[in-house]
Amino acid sequence: MTNFDLRKSINWGLIAGLSAIFTAAVGIVETFDKSRMVVSPFVSLGFLALLWLVPVLAYRTSLVEELEGVERPEPSVGNVWSGAVVGSTAGIVIVAFTFVLNTWNIREIFIKFSPALLDILTFNRSFALGALLMLILATVLGVVGGAMHLIGAETRRRTVAAVLWIIVIALFERFVSQILRQVQIDDLFDAVAGRSLVNIVYNDGGLTWGAAMIVAAVAYYLAGRPVIDFRETKVAAGLRSTDRRERTRWSLIAAGIVAAVIIVSPMLLGSLLSEILANVGLFLLMGLGLNIVVGLAGLLDLGYVAFFAVGAYSIGLLTSPQFNIQWSWWTALPVAIALSALMGLLVGTPVIRMRGDYLAIVTLGFGEIVRILFLSDFLKPLFGAAQGITRIPPINVGITSVSGINPQGILYFAAAFVILASWISYAVQSSRVGRAWTALREDESVAQVMGIDTVKAKLSAFVVGAILAGFGGALFAAKVGSIFPTSFRLLVSIIILVIVIVGGMGSIRGVMLGSLVLIGVLGGPTQPGLLLEFADFKLLIVGVILVYMMLQRPEGLVPSVRRSRELHHEELSQDAWFDKSGEFTEDEAVAADSEDGS
Amino acid sequence: MPLLQINGLRKTFGGIKALDGVEFHIDEGEIVSVIGPNGAGKTSFFNVISGMFPPDGGEILFEGRDIGGWEPNQITTAGIARTFQNVRLFPNMSVLENIMVAQHCRTSQGMIPAIFRTKAFRQEEAEIEERAKEILGFFGTRLVGYRFDQPAFVLSYANRRRLEIARAMATQPRLLLLDEPVAGMNPRETVELTGLISRLRDELGFTVVVIEHDMKVVRDVSDRVVVLDHGVKIAEGAYEDVSQNEDVIEAYLGRPAEGKS
Ligand SMILES: Nc1ncnc2c1ncn2[C@@H]1O[C@H](COP(=O)(O)OP(=O)(O)OP(=O)(O)O)[C@@H](O)[C@H]1O
Ligand SMILES: [Mg+2]
Numbered sequence: 001m002t003n004f005d006l007r008k009s010i011n012w013g014l015i016a017g018l019s020a021i022f023t024a025a026v027g028i029v030e031t032f033d034k035s036r037m038v039v040s041p042f043v044s045l046g047f048l049a050l051l052w053l054v055p056v057l058a059y060r061t062s063l064v065e066e067l068e069g070v071e072r073p074e075p076s077v078g079n080v081w082s083g084a085v086v087g088s089t090a091g092i093v094i095v096a097f098t099f100v101l102n103t104w105n106i107r108e109i110f111i112k113f114s115p116a117l118l119d120i121l122t123f124n125r126s127f128a129l130g131a132l133l134m135l136i137l138a139t140v141l142g143v144v145g146g147a148m149h150l151i152g153a154e155t156r157r158r159t160v161a162a163v164l165w166i167i168v169i170a171l172f173e174r175f176v177s178q179i180l181r182q183v184q185i186d187d188l189f190d191a192v193a194g195r196s197l198v199n200i201v202y203n204d205g206g207l208t209w210g211a212a213m214i215v216a217a218v219a220y221y222l223a224g225r226p227v228i229d230f231r232e233t234k235v236a237a238g239l240r241s242t243d244r245r246e247r248t249r250w251s252l253i254a255a256g257i258v259a260a261v262i263i264v265s266p267m268l269l270g271s272l273l274s275e276i277l278a279n280v281g282l283f284l285l286m287g288l289g290l291n292i293v294v295g296l297a298g299l300l301d302l303g304y305v306a307f308f309a310v311g312a313y314s315i316g317l318l319t320s321p322q323f324n325i326q327w328s329w330w331t332a333l334p335v336a337i338a339l340s341a342l343m344g345l346l347v348g349t350p351v352i353r354m355r356g357d358y359l360a361i362v363t364l365g366f367g368e369i370v371r372i373l374f375l376s377d378f379l380k381p382l383f384g385a386a387q388g389i390t391r392i393p394p395i396n397v398g399i400t401s402v403s404g405i406n407p408q409g410i411l412y413f414a415a416a417f418v419i420l421a422s423w424i425s426y427a428v429q430s431s432r433v434g435r436a437w438t439a440l441r442e443d444e445s446v447a448q449v450m451g452i453d454t455v456k457a458k459l460s461a462f463v464v465g466a467i468l469a470g471f472g473g474a475l476f477a478a479k480v481g482s483i484f485p486t487s488f489r490l491l492v493s494i495i496i497l498v499i500v501i502v503g504g505m506g507s508i509r510g511v512m513l514g515s516l517v518l519i520g521v522l523g524g525p526t527q528p529g530l531l532l533e534f535a536d537f538k539l540l541i542v543g544v545i546l547v548y549m550m551l552q553r554p555e556g557l558v559p560s561v562r563r564s565r566e567l568h569h570e571e572l573s574q575d576a577w578f579d580k581s582g583e584f585t586e587d588e589a590v591a592a593d594s595e596d597g598s
Numbered sequence: 599m600p601l602l603q604i605n606g607l608r609k610t611f612g613g614i615k616a617l618d619g620v621e622f623h624i625d626e627g628e629i630v631s632v633i634g635p636n637g638a639g640k641t642s643f644f645n646v647i648s649g650m651f652p653p654d655g656g657e658i659l660f661e662g663r664d665i666g667g668w669e670p671n672q673i674t675t676a677g678i679a680r681t682f683q684n685v686r687l688f689p690n691m692s693v694l695e696n697i698m699v700a701q702h703c704r705t706s707q708g709m710i711p712a713i714f715r716t717k718a719f720r721q722e723e724a725e726i727e728e729r730a731k732e733i734l735g736f737f738g739t740r741l742v743g744y745r746f747d748q749p750a751f752v753l754s755y756a757n758r759r760r761l762e763i764a765r766a767m768a769t770q771p772r773l774l775l776l777d778e779p780v781a782g783m784n785p786r787e788t789v790e791l792t793g794l795i796s797r798l799r800d801e802l803g804f805t806v807v808v809i810e811h812d813m814k815v816v817r818d819v820s821d822r823v824v825v826l827d828h829g830v831k832i833a834e835g836a837y838e839d840v841s842q843n844e845d846v847i848e849a850y851l852g853r854p855a856e857g858k859s
Contacts, residue, residue: 043847424713431712431723433690435699442688449648451674451769460709565749566692 003149004063005077006085011141013089016053020090021097022437023049024121028537029114033120036205036533038170039212045533046120048167054138058145079149089136094121099133101129119524144255154224161223162216168206169215175259175273182268212444226377254363258541262415266408275407276520278479279527281414282472285513287499288421288508289468294497295506295560296429297461298441300360302493303347304366304407309488310343310474311336313374316389316483317382317570328397333474340470341463343370348462355444366492372592375485380575388484395478398500413478417471425508437461491525498542502549518542557581599662601626602647602678602806603774608655609639609646609829616642618829620658623681624773629799629806631837633814633848634826640809641683643826644775648680649673656726660773673728675703679771681762683809685779689751693741696750696761733764736802737794756787763794773808774798776808788815795819815842823848 023029033046052175062082064072098121100106107113108345122130148156169176177198189402201211235257238250286308293301314336318327327335340556351362374383394403395413402409428434436457439447477483495518503514522538523529534541549556608615616639625628646653649670658666665673687704688696705726712717734741737760745753750761760780766774779795780788792815794795798804810816815824815836823840825833827849833840840846 190680221677282639308811390800427713428709428713431709432702432705432726433709433712436702438691438695439699439702443668443686445650446682446686446688447699448670448681449650449674450700450765451679452699453669453703455673464709496711562690562749565751 002271003064003073003076004082007060009061009082009085009229010089012057013086014092014093015084016057017093017097019053020050024097024117025110025112026537026540029120030112030114030117031324031536032533034116036173037203038167038206038542040203040208041204043206044170050094051090051138051141054087054141055083055145055148057090057146058086058142060145061086062146062149075149080143080146083116083142083144084139085142086145087139088135090142091138092474094138095131095134097587098122098131111506158223162219165219166207166212170205170212171531173202173207174532175206178270178273182270221544223357236519252322266411267311269408269411271407273530274411275531276528278407278414279524280515280520281411282420282479283496283499283519284418284474284512284525285421285472286469287511287515288418288425289465289472290496291500291506291508291511292425292428292437292468293461293465296434296441296509297437297458299458300356301361301462301463301465302360302364302490302497303370303491304363304465304469304496305490306347306367306370306486307340307343307469308473308476308492309370309374310466310478311340311470311487312483313383313389313473314339314470314485315474316392317478318391320392320479322384322389329393329474336474336540337467337470340466340473342464344463345459347466348459352458352462357435364490364493367490371485371488371490374488383485386485388482390482392477392481392483394481404480404481407479409476410479413475417475421468421507422512424464424468429508433457433460487526489525494526495519496543498546502545502556502560506560506562507556507558510556510560512556517557518545524548538585600624601661604647604656604805605659606656607609607643607653607658609642609651610654611642614640615829617653620826620829620831622824624805624807626805627799627803628773628817628821629795629808630819631823632809632826633813633816633823633840635812638826638849639829640779640826642829644680644777644807644809647673648678648775668737671703672703674769674771677770678773678775679769679773680775681759681766681777681779682779683757685758685762686751687758687765688748692749692841693734693748693753693761694730694746695725696765697733697768700765701726701729701770704770726838730768733767737764738769756783756791759783759791763798767798767804767832771830772805774804774806776806778809778811779813780810788812791815792818794848816843 029050031045031046032330037044038048060080098118101113101118101121122132123133124130125133148159165274175187180198187196189195190202191249193200201207209213235250238246239254241247241250266277269277286304288303289307290301292301293304315329316330317323318325318332318335319329320326346365348367351359351366354362373379375385376383377385379385394406395399395409397409400406400409402413404410407473429437436447436452439450439452440454440457444454447457476487480487499514499518500511501514502518503512504510505524519527519529521530522534522541527537529538600621600623602624604620607617607622608618609617618639620639620642620643632643633641640652645651647658649665649668649672652667656666657664660676660678661674661804665676665678668676688699691699705722707716707719707722731742731746734746740760741764745757749756753761759782763774763776763779766776768814776795780791783791795806795808795815796819805818806813808819814821820837823833823835823837824831824838825843825846829843832845832849833843835843
């Protein structure tokens with residue numbers, strides 16, 4: 001039968017089953033199941049985590065890649081069979097695992113295999129009934145996945161969109177209900193319907209079935225409509241206009257819209273969401289800095305957190321009543337930035353002649369040295385060792401003062417700094433210095449032969465990166481009020497690097513998306529994200545994302561043009577080679593033309 | 599005073615004497631070819647002049663200053679530019695960017711002006727771009743128009759070679775070092791490039807040293823030919839004289855019985 005390959009289906013089924021077991025083994029299933037629903041009642045986040053791979057892989061198994069010149073088999077019942085085998089195989093694996101759990105006590109080794117997990121896997125029934133239910137459920141999911149081949153591309157796309165939107169809206173319950181409350185719709189409903197809107201939409205942390213249906217219908221409808229492309233809007237056309245006055249006018253309008261969004265949104269978001277967004281801003285700031293160092297100049301710096309730490313400690317030292325300088329944050333800021341820049345120069349100068357991996361290792365060492373210096377008892381009078389620097393005063397802005405207890409204020413600051421940093425990144429990138437960085441990354445020795453002072457160029461990248469991190473540190477110090485060496489662990493450097501990689505090296509928009517996804521949704525190293533329950537598994541998920549990205553999309557979510565060229569270089573050169581194998585390449589055609597003419 | 603005067607230049611790699619006391623000079627406005635069998639030390643000669651490897655001995659006087667041991671970028675700034683035997687462009691930068699970045703050492707606007715988009719900055723950027731287009735225009739229709747924005751790696755082999763020459767020109771040198779500029783080109787392209795090398799001097803006033811294996815090209819372009827073998831200059835003079843020289847013929851064909859190796 002076409003579209004049905006028994007061995008392949010069993011293999012993928014095993015993968016789905018084993019990954020389900022793994023998910024259970026690390027504790028995700030149990031934690032998620034306890035904490036919340038996706039669609040309430042019945043569909044819990046735990047079950048979603050356990051079984052989501054089954055339909056996905058069931059679909060994937062009988063997916064035939066489109067190849068030039070090879071006919072693709074028509075979708076048929078074979079697809080459904082294949083899905084059914086994937087599903088039932090996965091079901092059998094999970095049931096076998098449940099059986100093991102039920103029979104032996106392996107909890108001493110696998111501490112997460114608790115009785116509660118067993119209850120989840122057997123749907124709170126007896127083992128036999130639970131196993132049967134699980135088997136049926138997995139098979140049905142597999143069949144659904146396989147059947148997705150039969151419904152046509154357009155319907156499939158819309159269906160998938162509907163399902164994903166249900167999941168997204170359910171997971172972002174905190175976000176959505178906060179917005180609903182802030183815009184007062186909620187009270188209105190309360191008055192009219194006698195029940196608040198949030199309670200109608202959400203139940204137990206997940207969507208109610210009614211709300212889920214509505215979300216699905218809307219998503220299904222909207223997915224069929226063309227996406228609004230910003231480049232085709234009136235604003236974009238105005239920005240591209242050749243008339244200078246027109247362009248200025250539209251830039252002002254665009255800037256106005258952005259400013260309005262930035263000013264209004266913290267008021268709508270409430271303090272928890274503002275806090276999360278402020279963290280996103282902080283990491284974004286550092287991501288933009290590291291993007292210059294790694295993404296543009298190609299210097300793999302693993303000790304980037306050191307500059308962040310210098311910025312924060314400078315503010316602490318200069319403003320906290322723990323010492324007797326006690327400047328205001330505003331006076332201390334330029335000094336903190338200058339010190340970060342100086343640190344960039346200090347670290348940069350000795351290591352700048354190293355290339356690639358060596359540079360990475362040495363900067364990693366420097367980052368740790370800085371942290372350990374802050375931690376050392378020897379320098380305790382200066383940096384307070386493990387006790388850190390406390391009582392850092394808030395930022396004074398005339399009428400009010402801004403600190404961590406006022407996350408909206410911090411968010412304004414973060415937004416301002418991010419805009420500044422984005423402009424710096426953009427402006428420098430498209431200038432003489434930016435081009436020198438690109439050349440440096442492409443081929444260092446040739447760049448030097450072409451007259452670029454590589455030492456100077458690298459140092460300038462290092463210093464700009466350090467300055468942006470310094471801004472981040474300065475804001476961080478005022479936000480948290482007390483700083484400790486533990487806030488500046490290697491992990492922070494790595495997370496920032498992951499933001500840059502996942503977002504897309506060398507791409508400003510990529511870094512923005514990367515920090516929104518990683519810091520906003522999952523949360524920073526110690527900062528909470530939108531999905532609080534993911535906190536324990538943050539690093540695991542980041543790891544999975546990273547592996548997936550490296551395999552499927554190494555250029556990042558929003559790649560810079562140049563970066564994706566680099567990574568798909570070979571494919572493109574192959575195309576060029578295909579061109580060559582023809583009689584006339586484009587070049588020769590041009591050459592021939594010009595000769596005919598003369 | 600010659601533009602470039604080289605005395606007793608030596609460079610060894612491990613036990614290999616790549617350059618063994620080479621004497622060389624070139625006057626302003628000359629085109630000199632450097633020839634020699636494979637492994638004679640021609641590329642090493644360029645590498646040492648352009649500062650990629652420091653010399654082990656001897657002096658390199660450019661405009662009367664000893665540039666031996668300078669950093670490559672200092673040498674380029676002083677006025678010597680080169681191309682590479684195995685084309686080394688910035689493959690993912692566009693054609694235009696390849697030329698713009700090569701003007702680095704002739705321009706000055708740093709980061710601060712870039713951030714504030716000062717008038718001086720915008721003016722310099724416009725000049726850089728204009729000059730880049732002008733330089734690319736030197737190669738006829740080959741590297742202009744839609745080519746400006748193509749990444750360098752999609753170019754055909756011949757165009758990559760042209761772009762490398764353009765990039766060297768963009769550093770505004772007095773002396774151009776071209777390492778096998780026609781290698782891998784078809785006969786038609788070779789003829790065209792030969793003409794171009796002459797135009798480099800006649801129209802733009804560059805002084806040119808060219809390493810070449812293609813004897814027809816050597817004959818057509820050079821005022822003078824220098825022959826290297828085993829890191830030693832074995833002959834020098836007009837093409838006709840050098841091509842009759844017995845040592846040269848031997849170096850190329852090998853010495854049958856009492857070979858010196
Ligand atoms: N970086 C290096 N390390 C070690 N040996 C080198 C290096 N560069 C050149 N050599 C050696 O120096 C000698 C001269 O090499 P060079 O590349 O200068 O020759 P060439 O005249 O350019 O030859 P070709 O015509 O093949 O380009 C060769 O024996 C080569 O192996
Ligand atoms: Mg050579």
